[in-house]
Amino acid sequence: MGSRTNKATHRYQAPKGTRDFDPDAMAVRRHIQGAWHRASIDHGFDEVDGPTFEHLDLYTVKSGDEIVSELFSFRRAGGDVDYALRPEFTPTLARMIAARGASLPIPVKWFSIPTLFRAERPQRGRLREHVQWNVDVVGSGGPVFDAEVITTAIDGLARLGLTPEQVQVKISHRQVVASLLSSLGVSDSDVPKAFQLIDHRDRIPPDVFATKANEIGLSPDQMTLFDQIVQAAQSIGGGDQNLPDVPGLPKESLGAFEEIRDELVARDADAWCHFDLGIVRGLAYYTGLVFEIHETSGAERAVAGGGRYDKLVELFGGPSMPACGFGMGDVVLGLVLEDNGLIEPSKLKPQPDVFLISDGSALAESTLISLAAELRRQGLHVRYSYKSTRNVGKLLGEAGKANARKALILGSELEAGQITVKDLDAGTQNEIALSDLSSIL
């Protein structure tokens, strides 16, 4: 199996673009996943998952063979089937729904928190392995469900402490952008190219962008007009009932924005959102509303992206079903939370309910382990010191460092069936009967 020359340098490190999660890093990951999980459940979504790897053609059927270079693909030794580590969850979701088809209660409201992979060069906010929150409504279409999906994303961010001043949902619509491009003279066959160009605009030099735009019929003057329209269209999210008078754009195409705005207002989510026709998303399968969530400072990549993909389930052999969803990765979100001072690993770790301390007396020594076992069986988070010291002051220090709620000090009073309970937050201390312990914990 290939070159072993770089063994010594490689063996003891995580592969490039992947992460080791030590207890601090894992506490942050659990914190993020916990907020995602609770927001999904509270909004009425059911959790699902699929295999970590899929048949390679699950991905090539939709995007063609050129996607293969961005995938980690492989075969089993001696096998003849091509597999790939999943780069996104949507094809798995579409496959699962297509297979179950008409038997599913409609709408299907599913979420998942899969690990995903891409074989690209790692960059800030973009690693080879990451964890992504996926939320999807399938089988029912329309702005009600678009708004549900967006509101669930917002709720996940709000539970992590973010505010509309720090993150904003940029909402757009592929058909609106297409009719705008059309009115600017882009031919129908060039629209997919124009989408891709606009999606990459932030990542390519302005002169390269200008040249490529020109090739599909967008002169610098027309791009100026495009940007003016993007600017003007934002305001329809600000509570202005009158559509702006946009030259060259059929007004009625913006009606889709009014509907989604009304649904967001009904959910008190409009402060988190504005319209941005500069958003089109890169993936080929989107058919209507699209959105991205960005830090307002513009410091990081998109926190999340999603939209409506009404043709995908059919593509995987299922019935025709409208669908809308988003993906939110843990890497950019982690950076945004850090940028905004919202991550403190030491406060995110599970807090011990009790820290047991023996003062070294014979009965205390023989009681500590069995008491710990009993409290754990009752579902309490119990810690104690593994150090040889029996200095109660030092051990109380260790209990404080472990962030325990209470310290239980076992001493000579055990002979009278008594135990000392110290509340480490309040600093108070009192002696209670061992038999009353369960009731106060």
Added chain:
Amino acid sequence: MGSRTNKATHRYQAPKGTRDFDPDAMAVRRHIQGAWHRASIDHGFDEVDGPTFEHLDLYTVKSGDEIVSELFSFRRAGGDVDYALRPEFTPTLARMIAARGASLPIPVKWFSIPTLFRAERPQRGRLREHVQWNVDVVGSGGPVFDAEVITTAIDGLARLGLTPEQVQVKISHRQVVASLLSSLGVSDSDVPKAFQLIDHRDRIPPDVFATKANEIGLSPDQMTLFDQIVQAAQSIGGGDQNLPDVPGLPKESLGAFEEIRDELVARDADAWCHFDLGIVRGLAYYTGLVFEIHETSGAERAVAGGGRYDKLVELFGGPSMPACGFGMGDVVLGLVLEDNGLIEPSKLKPQPDVFLISDGSALAESTLISLAAELRRQGLHVRYSYKSTRNVGKLLGEAGKANARKALILGSELEAGQITVKDLDAGTQNEIALSDLSSIL
């Protein structure tokens, strides 16, 4: 990228030996993982994780190249580094600890719940992808820590409803078995072969086993003696302080069993355990105590396996550190829970706090969505119907089917600021002020 001929049959299915988790299956997985997580936390372990794939030589360094055929290995297109999907977590753990070495507070008590992969033929209880609970204590050795690890495993099983009548920890010790084999005439160089043979005993035909045993000096008579000793050694876990008089076996080698028994008794865990010298574990890295957890009926494969591996951290370039841990997979455990009637997916799904119902009146219709949004922001699990009916009786039926705790019925009494709350468990119903809603939920 290879053959595409079998595309049509493959594309819409999960790869062989992997699983789709629909909401019912996912609820079972969450239930199992939740018990593992809480048992680990309560016993004072910190959660960690590593990459889903590692450098291939992380696995070959320990086991040699022959392990490659059991791995899913791959390269990035155009890359020159060999990777493998992780078949177990222990090498990652040893790598992480070796890299952090002396800076870690001792003992290191870590757990993880990784997804693992093996490229073997799928069998009952053994899939190509599974989820495994790993619990390890590193840096401190001895029976205290062996017992902590075993007790944590037991606690995880107890929280899933299992009892000592249904599952048992079979405890053994490689050095004890080695001295037993030695006293039966197996040469030191044949001991690893003997371990492997004993580990596979259940899976090979008796005559093949007898032939192979004979090759390393274990005649049928000697195997009978071996089995008698295994039988006799069980009793030392039963509270008998006197070691059995075992012919050919140095009594003092069984002292290790007395120590671990005392620690298990102190933790009230001895009813879950017995000694079984027929257990040696397959992996090469175990150095002392080993154990497996089995269903007492013998119906399924081992639920968990583990032991002491005091040389592994050093092998990965770290300091010399004693270590003990186990792995418990979700596949066999799921079968054991099913066998014992302990799985009911419908009862494992998150229960909605409220199900909102509109009777169709204008104010109810315009209130429902905003009330749902407000309650969700308060952290409540809120559902409502997507059906067009406004028949309150039918909608109460849907609320009951969703297993909601309470139904909130919005009707004409909303005009007086009142709302009807129906407790779906108790069957009681009363009208309250909308402003009091938060306090009663």
